[in-house]
Amino acid sequence: MPSSVPAVAAERLTKRFGSFTAVDSFDFLVPRGHIVALLGPNGAGKTTVVRMLATLTEPTSGSARVCGHDVVREADAVRQAISLTGQFAALEPNLTARENLVLMARLRGYTKAGALRTADTLVDRYDIGEFRDKLVKSISGGQRRRVDLAASLVVQPELVVLDEPTTGLDPRSRQVVWSTVHELVGQGVTVLLTTQYLEEADELADQIVFIDHGRGVARGTPAQLRAQIGDHRVDVVATDPAGFESLVHTLAPVFPVTLVPEKRTLSVPAPRETLDLAAVTQVVTASGVPVAEIALRRPTLDDAFLALTGTQTNVQDNALEVLA
Amino acid sequence: MTTATMGTAGTGLALPVALPVRANRTVRYMRETAVLVGRSLRAVPRVPERLSDVTIQPVMFTFLFLYVFGSAIHIPGMRYQDYLLPGLIGQSLAFGVIGAGVATATDFATGVTDRFRSLPVTRLSVITAQVLGQMIEQVLGMAIVIGIGLALGWRPDLTGAKSLELVGLIALGLCAFTWFGVLMGMLVRSSDAMQGLGFAVMLPLSFLAGTFVPISGMKEVPRVIGEWDPLSTLVAAVRQVCQGTSSTGSWPLEHPVVAMVGWCILVTAVCVPLALRRYRRVSAA
Numbered sequence: 285m286p287s288s289v290p291a292v293a294a295e296r297l298t299k300r301f302g303s304f305t306a307v308d309s310f311d312f313l314v315p316r317g318h319i320v321a322l323l324g325p326n327g328a329g330k331t332t333v334v335r336m337l338a339t340l341t342e343p344t345s346g347s348a349r350v351c352g353h354d355v356v357r358e359a360d361a362v363r364q365a366i367s368l369t370g371q372f373a374a375l376e377p378n379l380t381a382r383e384n385l386v387l388m389a390r391l392r393g394y395t396k397a398g399a400l401r402t403a404d405t406l407v408d409r410y411d412i413g414e415f416r417d418k419l420v421k422s423i424s425g426g427q428r429r430r431v432d433l434a435a436s437l438v439v440q441p442e443l444v445v446l447d448e449p450t451t452g453l454d455p456r457s458r459q460v461v462w463s464t465v466h467e468l469v470g471q472g473v474t475v476l477l478t479t480q481y482l483e484e485a486d487e488l489a490d491q492i493v494f495i496d497h498g499r500g501v502a503r504g505t506p507a508q509l510r511a512q513i514g515d516h517r518v519d520v521v522a523t524d525p526a527g528f529e530s531l532v533h534t535l536a537p538v539f540p541v542t543l544v545p546e547k548r549t550l551s552v553p554a555p556r557e558t559l560d561l562a563a564v565t566q567v568v569t570a571s572g573v574p575v576a577e578i579a580l581r582r583p584t585l586d587d588a589f590l591a592l593t594g595t596q597t598n599v600q601d602n603a604l605e606v607l608a
Numbered sequence: 609m610t611t612a613t614m615g616t617a618g619t620g621l622a623l624p625v626a627l628p629v630r631a632n633r634t635v636r637y638m639r640e641t642a643v644l645v646g647r648s649l650r651a652v653p654r655v656p657e658r659l660s661d662v663t664i665q666p667v668m669f670t671f672l673f674l675y676v677f678g679s680a681i682h683i684p685g686m687r688y689q690d691y692l693l694p695g696l697i698g699q700s701l702a703f704g705v706i707g708a709g710v711a712t713a714t715d716f717a718t719g720v721t722d723r724f725r726s727l728p729v730t731r732l733s734v735i736t737a738q739v740l741g742q743m744i745e746q747v748l749g750m751a752i753v754i755g756i757g758l759a760l761g762w763r764p765d766l767t768g769a770k771s772l773e774l775v776g777l778i779a780l781g782l783c784a785f786t787w788f789g790v791l792m793g794m795l796v797r798s799s800d801a802m803q804g805l806g807f808a809v810m811l812p813l814s815f816l817a818g819t820f821v822p823i824s825g826m827k828e829v830p831r832v833i834g835e836w837d838p839l840s841t842l843v844a845a846v847r848q849v850c851q852g853t854s855s856t857g858s859w860p861l862e863h864p865v866v867a868m869v870g871w872c873i874l875v876t877a878v879c880v881p882l883a884l885r886r887y888r889r890v891s892a893a
Contacts, residue, residue, distance in 0.1 A: 376651060
């Protein structure tokens with residue numbers, strides 16, 4: 285397969301369920317050897333995109349090619365090229381972790397002996413040893429996720445699709461997922477992952493596509509998106525309206541503040557994070573005005589979403605001021 | 609990261625074992641089906657409750673009716689064991705719908721079906737394996753019922769040819785009811801709902817089907833339902849083959865073997881294509 289063929293190329297991909305449009309003319313490109321994150325809130329259409337690319341459901345209109353194969357007409361070739369880890373740990377609960385891996389390896393075409401060796405390699409690699417002979421129904425969610433991930437890697441696919449791989453995971457399992465993703469890319473595998481966490485997309489992906497209501501609303505590298513979204517900020521919350529007025533007089537001449545009067549909150553951009561927090565705290569303390577809270581905040585997915593969809597938000601105002 | 613991991617990573621291949629060349633479609637279909645049936649059967653001893661539909665329940669019915677209600681039931685011209693056991697065989701067959709439906713719905717709800725569908729395996733093999741696995745479970749349950757029946761004094765009047773006829777009928781019934789269950793499981797998609805719905809429909813139908821007491825003695829409404837209840841046909845057919853009894857009331861009851869063969873062929877002919885179509889197209893939530 286020439287490396288010029290993209291791992292995913294979707295054009296005007298659309299999926300309707302009755303009158304509801306889950307995915308709406310979505311254009312999507314995943315170049316080979318990259319990690320692309322499909323980032324969006326719950327119900328944005330991420331899973332539906334993934335399901336169409338993994339040949340689990342057919343597009344209503346538009347087209348998609350995965351590793352050069354059409355997802356409708358060449359579905360078998362697509363299945364051969366990809367491996368999907370769905371949102372739920374899709375394992376047989378009444379088999380052990382190891383038996384599940386053997387089953388997946390057998391279904392991918394390994395002989396019995398080959399499947400056993402493959403399973404044992406995966407057990408070692410994904411830190412499954414301590415629970416490999418336990419029934420999947422009796423291990424923790426995080427452990428199950430690790431087995432699930434290993435199960436989708438019994439062969440080395442050209443494209444690994446991970447649908448919300450860390451939702452609901454404990455930190456250790458999340459770390460295993462993250463390092464696995466880094467490792468896969470090191471081996472030249474292309475990864476497409478969906479996530480609700482800005483932080484995760486930022487950590488893992490070299491390209492992020494922001495999706496909402498089934499439409500791509502923004503795309504770029506994490507750095508490009510961060511520049512649009514804005515950096516950390518310090519929020520100062522006053523105890524009462526009078527205090528809010530006093531704080532405005534105190535802080536506005538010193539910092540580029542944004543005001544949210546209904547929440548009695550003043551926002552100060554904090555590109556230097558804790559240093560800015562200290563600076564703001566010092567000015568507030570010196571003024572002697574009582575405050576309810578001073579906190580350093582990172583932009584949330586909501587902030588990012590509002591910023592990127594063009595809705596006016598404090599975060600975006602801050603970002604514009606910082607950029608100016 | 610361990611050095612071992614680094615070593616394999618460096619080669620650019622995840623795993624040390626190479627995949628064999630892909631066999632042709634038929635060979636793959638057989639192999640995949642065998643692997644998947646193995647998956648279902650391996651799970652059986654680990655979930656004894658999954659077998660309860662086909663084991664504990666019939667056993668309980670056997671004891672309940674033979675030793676509790678049976679004392680008040682008198683079937684003219686035959687011992688109650690000989691009346692009851694063919695009925696229980698019919699009931700076991702019918703309850704196979706529930707087992708097959710629950711297993712299928714569970715696979716859909718847990719995402720296992722999606723995972724299989726995302727693999728390069730023939731889709732027919734997944735569904736064939738589901739049906740075969742269920743049929744094997746049913747046979748196991750049926751063997752237990754028959755064994756207990758024989759131990760408790762059931763004496764079927766079976767010649768060689770009649771035995772073959774019985775085996776044929778049971779096989780046909782298993783096939784029809786399992787496919788029906790698989791289709792229902794795909795439509796319902798929740799194992800709890802399937803369990804509830806299954807019992808709500810099958811239990812009353814099996815009570816009206818002449819399983820435990822003759823239909824002819826029932827009040828008019830249940831009697832008419834019973835006479836046309838497909839499960840009645842099933843029970844009457846098994847009873848006719850095992851004990852040589854005949855029943856009256858409706859055409860299917862007077863020709864139970866022919867009617868049962870007809871029912872099973874009809875159910876299979878309708879359910880197989882629908883189930884396959886559904887399996888190809890269904891998109892789980």
